[in-house]
Amino acid sequence: MSNVIVVGAGQAGASVVARLRTQGFDGDVTLIGEEPFPPYQRPPLSKAYLLGEMDRERLYLRPESYYAEQDITLHLGAPVTAIDTVARRLTVGDQTLTYDDLVLTTGSTPRRLPAAIGGDLDGVLMVRGLQDVDAMAPRFAAGARVLIVGGGYIGLEAAAVAAKRGLQVTLVEMADRILQRVAAPQTSDFFRDLHMRHGVDLREGVGLDHLTGEAGAVVGAVLSDGSTLNVDFVLVGVGIAPNTTLAEAAGVRLDNGIATDAFGRTSVPHIWAAGDCASFPRNGQHMRLESVGNAIDQAECVADNILGAEKPYDAKPWFWSDQYDVKLQIAGLGTGYDTIVVRTGDGDTLSHWYYAGDRLLAIDAMNDPRAYMVGKRLIEAGKSPVRAVVSDPTTDLKALLKA
Template identity: 45%
Template sequence: MVANTPLVIVGASLAGAQAAQTLRAEGYEGPLVLIGEEDELPYERPPLSKGYLLGKEPRQKIYVQPAQWYQENRVELRLGTTATALDPAAHRLTLDDGSTLGYAKLLLTTGARPRRLPVPGADLAGVHQLRRVEDSDRLRELFRTAQRIAVVGAGWIGLEATAAARAAGVAVTVLEALELPLLRVLGPEVATVFADLHREHGVDLRLGVQVSAFEGTDGKVSGVRLGDGSLVPAEAVLVGIGAAPATELAEAAGLLVDNGIRTDASLRTSDPDIYAAGDVARADHPLIGKPVRVEHWANALHQPRTAARAMLGQDTVYDRTPYFFTDQYDLGMEYTGYVEPDGYDRVVLRGDPATREFIAFWLADNRVLAGMNVNTWDVTDTIRTLVRSPDPIDPARLADPDVPLGEV
């Protein structure tokens, strides 16, 4: 590395902060710059749709590190700053104030942005998204005052926000284009659990519907027009239809981009001095056997550690098993593994989903690809072992609660 030329991280997120922390922990003593678009210190996003949104967690708990940590560890934190251009040949970034910044190695942790619904009325006041802390703040205030809202999209963000709204006593109509909530993630065998859960908590869950427009009065949304012509009244709308990786900087710089910034298993991009991690990275995965992009907290927590070590020249790869969790009403769930909608041939259930205390396993050729434990705890490590094993298992033993999970 060129002396006095900094390592630079673009994206002051959980991923960016974790990378900075790892670089210092691994003994890097040189200049280190962390650039972030938001004015907030790096923070974790799960509380924005869970504990913080519910009002159960204070704001200070969302931050990865207090402000003094960055000072004490000589991390130059440039908040409210956007990198507008990247020149890999010159090893130089252009920032939104017109200045430039050279780098020895660069890590992109630019994350993802919520997808917008391209229908008339999408820009009306009262149409919300949930990605940043100010979005969560607006929804918290909304839940104190609104009587009825609509949520477009029955994914994790939409359903968690729905649960928070119901906890605050707000009537919620959820509008989902598919036949079940979370269908692409869980498949029809398990997705019904979440449909039943929300309906039991008073949610008006409308499945297989299309949104054609948002309608409003005096510039403020007042309802959602559906494809069949009907109108769903709402004082506000939350759109949660997924997120797209923020690849614009990388793409303009000529890096290989394909549903995320493509990297090898060490998180190195098509440029040997540029790395990517977190929501924006689509990385080769030795366990899964193909490139994947994972938009979950655990990935943003752990993947940048590998990237940071690779930036320092260490021989390292990222092969952790994907993991995520959700909390909705009295249901807590952990999901370990990775499986695409058409990537499994059977689902094995251990326990009765009707009780909401069970484990579901997704299998292909009797090999466990993923497992989800619902209100069943202290089994994640065992599920991870099953997922990482290349050996087939006996589905009957896997389903039998009298057979210890570790002995399947």
């Protein structure tokens, strides 16, 4: 093993190549990305960067000079078009590169609205990459009318930025409540109230029927309840899909993404996967985690295993979301919960603790980093404090770690 190629220059790809070098790998390392930029942070794109609070260079995960200093070859603005798994080579533009081990960190793509309902009109936008945000930034002018489709974290974060910029914001969510797929009703209630206090016209149980246009540009929307809106542009936040086209064409097995074993190996020898595009075994099924934390941890595990560690990936899910002056921090996965314990803290701090019976599964902490850190450590240690103790605001949370 002397030549590792990583396809996908996002958080996971950058983490693989950095880990290989810090672990002492002295072979050839190549990182290939479709975009013309070095690896950068995506979460701030639709928040601090769009608000003008962060320069482009601060988005970069590492200075551009880092890759040359670490003898990491960057191929940017060059998509991979084919993989020959027998000869172990791939095609990048008009070049052919050979590999000993290949890591697919191809990430994910936002789901688009169908063209049949106006999804191809000018002014129908998605937050995918740096160029997308640069293109949409001029539209975020005070008084502009924006429709946001989707009440998950992507849509809510976009709504917060738009409202802060003084836009007229309408958000529609087809499900009965915002965050229905990912959070408890109590967390939905908190963020619904937060957005409505900031002037967002938030409509739940209402979907988009179709968009209307003039001269190829969006000008209006007809909603599922028959109501109509005049809009200047539309932001779509209806989830993401893993980028699996390249893997599928190479004959790699898919299962809710690029399927891997516990070590990050795919079904094809010498090909690995990590990040948003990869699904891995957990609790008897394959799952994907769409988060920065997973991208880093899984990528580093794959790098270690390429070097022979034979270390199974032990996912420790954590996420965050920034909306207005609220930082939401999430640890664990609340799937299967039957009880939510609400804990109020000092000032405006609040946390929701997800239990299945007496077992602690997850925590949502709003402006409460202490509750988040304690909850995260409890979950990782397999400890479940008594629910009544958690809900008591006089309980010293740190003492729970010693129990």
